[in-house]
Amino acid sequence: MNNLLKNSIWILVAALGAAAVGGIALNRGESINTLWFITAALCVYAIAYRFYAVWIAATVLAVDETRATPAERLDNGRDFVPTNKWIVFGHHFAAIAGPGPLVGPTLAAQFGYLPGTLWILFGAVLGGCVQDMVTLFLSTRRDAKSLGQMARDELGALGGTAALIGTFAIMIILIAVLGLVVVNAMKHSPWATATVSATIPIAMIVGLYMRSFRPGQVLEASALGVVLLLLSVAGGGLIDHSETLRVWFDHDGLTLAWWVMAYGFAAAIMPVWLLLAPRDYLSTYIKLGTITLLAVTIIMLQPTVKMPALTQFIDGTGPIFGGTLFPFVFITIACGAISGFHALIASGTTPKLLSNERDIRMIGYGGMLLESFVAIMAMMAATVLDPGVFFAINSPAGVVGKEAVDAVAKISSWGFPVTVDQMRLLANQMGEATLFARTGGAPSLAVGMASIFGSAFGESMLALWYHFAIMFEAIFILTTLDAGTRVGRFMLQDMLGNIWPKLGETSWTPSVVLTSALVVAGWGYFLYIGVIDPNGGVNILWPLFGIANQMLAAIALCVATGILVKSDKIEYAWVTGLPLVWLVTITSSAAWEKIASDNVRIGFFAAADDLAEKLAAGVLPPEKAAVAPQLIFNQHLDGWLTLFFVTLLWLIVFDMLRVCSRYLAGKPVLPLAESPHIPSCLVEDWVRD
Amino acid sequence: MFSKFKIFWRMLRRLSGDDAYERYLRHHAAHHQDETPLSKAAFFKQWQDEKWNGIKRCC
Numbered sequence: 001m002n003n004l005l006k007n008s009i010w011i012l013v014a015a016l017g018a019a020a021v022g023g024i025a026l027n028r029g030e031s032i033n034t035l036w037f038i039t040a041a042l043c044v045y046a047i048a049y050r051f052y053a054v055w056i057a058a059t060v061l062a063v064d065e066t067r068a069t070p071a072e073r074l075d076n077g078r079d080f081v082p083t084n085k086w087i088v089f090g091h092h093f094a095a096i097a098g099p100g101p102l103v104g105p106t107l108a109a110q111f112g113y114l115p116g117t118l119w120i121l122f123g124a125v126l127g128g129c130v131q132d133m134v135t136l137f138l139s140t141r142r143d144a145k146s147l148g149q150m151a152r153d154e155l156g157a158l159g160g161t162a163a164l165i166g167t168f169a170i171m172i173i174l175i176a177v178l179g180l181v182v183v184n185a186m187k188h189s190p191w192a193t194a195t196v197s198a199t200i201p202i203a204m205i206v207g208l209y210m211r212s213f214r215p216g217q218v219l220e221a222s223a224l225g226v227v228l229l230l231l232s233v234a235g236g237g238l239i240d241h242s243e244t245l246r247v248w249f250d251h252d253g254l255t256l257a258w259w260v261m262a263y264g265f266a267a268a269i270m271p272v273w274l275l276l277a278p279r280d281y282l283s284t285y286i287k288l289g290t291i292t293l294l295a296v297t298i299i300m301l302q303p304t305v306k307m308p309a310l311t312q313f314i315d316g317t318g319p320i321f322g323g324t325l326f327p328f329v330f331i332t333i334a335c336g337a338i339s340g341f342h343a344l345i346a347s348g349t350t351p352k353l354l355s356n357e358r359d360i361r362m363i364g365y366g367g368m369l370l371e372s373f374v375a376i377m378a379m380m381a382a383t384v385l386d387p388g389v390f391f392a393i394n395s396p397a398g399v400v401g402k403e404a405v406d407a408v409a410k411i412s413s414w415g416f417p418v419t420v421d422q423m424r425l426l427a428n429q430m431g432e433a434t435l436f437a438r439t440g441g442a443p444s445l446a447v448g449m450a451s452i453f454g455s456a457f458g459e460s461m462l463a464l465w466y467h468f469a470i471m472f473e474a475i476f477i478l479t480t481l482d483a484g485t486r487v488g489r490f491m492l493q494d495m496l497g498n499i500w501p502k503l504g505e506t507s508w509t510p511s512v513v514l515t516s517a518l519v520v521a522g523w524g525y526f527l528y529i530g531v532i533d534p535n536g537g538v539n540i541l542w543p544l545f546g547i548a549n550q551m552l553a554a555i556a557l558c559v560a561t562g563i564l565v566k567s568d569k570i571e572y573a574w575v576t577g578l579p580l581v582w583l584v585t586i587t588s589s590a591a592w593e594k595i596a597s598d599n600v601r602i603g604f605f606a607a608a609d610d611l612a613e614k615l616a617a618g619v620l621p622p623e624k625a626a627v628a629p630q631l632i633f634n635q636h637l638d639g640w641l642t643l644f645f646v647t648l649l650w651l652i653v654f655d656m657l658r659v660c661s662r663y664l665a666g667k668p669v670l671p672l673a674e675s676p677h678i679p680s681c682l683v684e685d686w687v688r689d
Numbered sequence: 690m691f692s693k694f695k696i697f698w699r700m701l702r703r704l705s706g707d708d709a710y711e712r713y714l715r716h717h718a719a720h721h722q723d724e725t726p727l728s729k730a731a732f733f734k735q736w737q738d739e740k741w742n743g744i745k746r747c748c
Contacts, residue, residue: 079739100748167744174748211734218707335748342747483744549748
């Protein structure tokens with residue numbers, strides 16, 4: 001009887017989920033309520049978590065709850081510590097969820113709400129969650145080794161090197177594109193610039209508080225910091241209203257880009273306790289708080305989605321980025337569906353805390369489900385805006401024209417009516433001079449969040465909500481930026497240490513300064529080009545980031561598939577093999593289009609040739625002609641970089657296939673590096689408080 | 690109700706690292722009784738430096 005009841009509940013969930021997904025997919029022409037999206041997401045997640053994840057954990061991976069985890073065996077009271085599963089979940093989620101799932105879906109909304117939503121849902125349950133969970137399991141079985149180390153141990157030197165280079169490359173591109181998102185949100189916005197700048201001294205106050213004034217009192221210091229941050233949002237408004245002060249914070253994109261680079265360099269050489277660690281505390285609280293608030297208000301208000309299911313831009317003519325629906329929606333939304341970067345957290349970091357293998361499903365699979373839900377909410381915040389407004393905020397000036405009149409005429413001609421007055425009123429409500437051409441996702445998400453929060457808590461605070469949302473995104477973008485620069489510095493020092501050991505010493509100041517400067521120069525270059533590009537660098541940088549991130553995911557899935565085959569589980573190898581095939585397909589086709597397309601908005605080389613021709617013919621306006629040589633060089637560089645990523649991807653796929661076929665033919669391969677079975681003797685009540 | 694709040698508080702302290710020193714002292718008492726434990730400030734310094742050594746944040 002009990003069983004029958006349980007089964008019928010799950011059948012009901014499945015039917016409800018299918019109805020909601022069907023409702024979203026088949027709805028045409030009529031506006032659709034966000035409740036449909038939430039229902040579809042929750043049902044799909046519940047079914048996947050209850051059945052697919054359980055099956056993978058029990059049958060494919062065969063998790064063993066009697067087996068001691070590295071946290072138990074290597075417990076040192078510091079980094080290896082058996083920890084309550086909810087705490088591990090919190091750490092893991094805070095580590096994996098950055099600004100990616102907020103930006104990607106917002107950009108992909110140019111195709112309409114449907115493609116992005118379906119990819120976020122099904123990409124996550126079949127790809128991203130599987131990758132995170134399997135990687136977490138494999139690393140747990142290998143003394144919490146990193147992805148690169150596992151690739152080296154299981155596949156060979158090629159795999160290990162590819163993982164290392166992939167990680168370094170993705171870090172550079174990621175920081176550049178995130179820097180660009182912040183710059184676009186701050187340019188000529190004294191309020192946003194003042195608020196975001198204020199987060200730096202606030203983080204330092206918090207750092208000093210918990211280091212010197214009250215050592216180790218993390219919560220006290222964080223509470224102080226959160227209060228100061230909220231005050232800084234209001235304080236930014238006061239600065240914006242003061243004629244004398246606002247000019248201090250009113251800058252164009254390029255100036256802000258130089259400041260972001262200077263900040264990144266300073267943060268990488270400063271001690272972590274002063275800036276990085278306290279900023280991270282603040283960003284984690286603000287992030288978790290805001291995401292919860294957004295979920296609650298969306299569920300309470302159930303706003304209507306105004307974006308159509310599909311727009312005409314699926315043909316590749318979209319204003320935000322060029323490229324057809326396939327493969328570009330899959331490249332644009334990486335975080336939220338499948339993100340290779342997670343494999344770096346799921347290996348090395350999280351396994352050191354895991355007290356029992358049985359929690360792998362909840363932390364690995366469940367953590368990614370929650371991130372996927374964040375991406376769904378970002379999609380909703382973007383699509384509840386009037387489509388005309390959405391495109392006006394996100395279309396770069398190079399595509400729709402610099403003047404407001406031209407931009408609204410162009411956007412309205414696409415069938416998304418918007419007027420200058422409407423945009424002026426909106427900018428006014430948000431406390432901004434203009435909202436046109438703020439490409440990158442942060443401002444349109446902030447407008448979406450502000451209007452959702454505004455209708456819940458009163459319209460009078462729209463400007464405050466808008467700048468709160470900008471601060472919320474900027475603060476953890478900057479955390480990713482300085483944490484990433486730091487990691488890049490360590491990796492570079494590690495690599496250079498092979499050439500000259502002295503450079504590998506992480507405490508030798510000349511080496512620290514040199515390697516930090518090199519890493520900042522790396523991403524600073526792409527940021528600089530992105531800012532001077534009149535078509536908005538997002539069009540170039542975001543696809544490059546997507547390709548790099550999916551390449552890293554493919555490396556993780558290669559390692560997993562290789563290990564499954566070597567563990568005589570070839571009949572289950574499709575669990576990671578199919579997502580791998582899909583990733584290789586989309587990454588390769590996107591890379592191919594970026595390299596070979598003769599459409600100047602897609603192909604890097606085509607764009608370079610086009611610009612060179614125009615420059616030679618003298619038809620470019622002077623300000624564009626001045627930067628054209630740099631843009632041409634950059635397009636070539638991006639083209640070669642894409643080729644490099646896709647070559648690396650194929651190398652590691654072939655390396656994995658080589659290892660698998662050798663194993664299946666009975667030839668010697670590197671042995672499984674799994675650590676031996678030691679029975680767990682943790683007293684559960686003690687550890688699982 | 691009160692006990693629920695206590696659990697939440699304990700979780701929050703654990704998650705943020707507010708209780709890291711207390712956990713260190715417990716670990717120290719259990720495993721390294723012969724050595725004197727670090728002071729709170731010294732421990733916190735080390736703990737924070739170690740925490741940020743490696744990839745800890747994602748996109």
